[in-house]
Amino acid sequence: MPSRQPADKKTDDEADNTTDNVEKQTLPQDKEKTSPSVKRPVLENVKRDTVIIATIWAVSTLVLEVLFTFVDPFPIKAAHQAEVSDNSFRILTHMGLPVITFTLTVLGYSIARYRCPTFPLEDGPPLRQNTQVSTIWLGITSVLCFVSVIYPGLTELAEFRGDPVSDLRVDVTGLQFSWIVHYPDTDKTSTDLVLPKGRQVELFTTSNDVVHSLWIPAFRTKIDAVPGRTNSMKITPIETGSYKEDPLFRVQCAELCGLNHTLMKIPVRVLEPDEFDKWLIDN
């Protein structure tokens, strides 16, 4: 790295001639200490950098926020829980976009404009003087975290859990490498998970051997199936469909459970309520 020449040992002419050189090699706080003769250009640089960064940040944030508002990147939402889950993800992304664009803008601009021409032999000086910037940054991100814990955190979690009383009970048992579905109301056993549209179902899961995890991508719901223990979750399907039409309609194991773990899946079918009632009493 080129050695730094203290500006106060040079004449005014020499200082003027080397100002550009000094600006490229030193940080703003170094230059402010170096000489009053370079203070004005440094402050101008800081103002210019701030305006450029603020402009890039505002434009990129606006574009991404608008894009994410009108483009739906999520797959089919076949249950009320999928709507809640996707909505939470959408809110958190809207809140996080300004933070990530600000971080990337400052990082990208700093790399483009102030990168060291040669490999640096030592770390730059720590930036501890500007307590205002760190206080504002800490304040904004703390408020965002606090807000997100309440909304969508607690509010959407309550929505996700559903009503205390369900319309139907279904037991699903995991075993290497499949699932067995049982409907205790009619003592019916099935190798498909068949559910009625518009009714809240409570799914009880357990395992006959090792730990599995019951995941239904079209519903955005997942719960562990653990030997010797029964877990439960509620699902309210809002769209009819089947695995043949969309592979997201499946019960997939989401916990590595052995050699054929990835093959541990069964189809899901969502039927109209009257169709389901007929299917449930058929043998």
Ligand SMILES: [Cu+2]
């Ligand atoms: Cu598995």
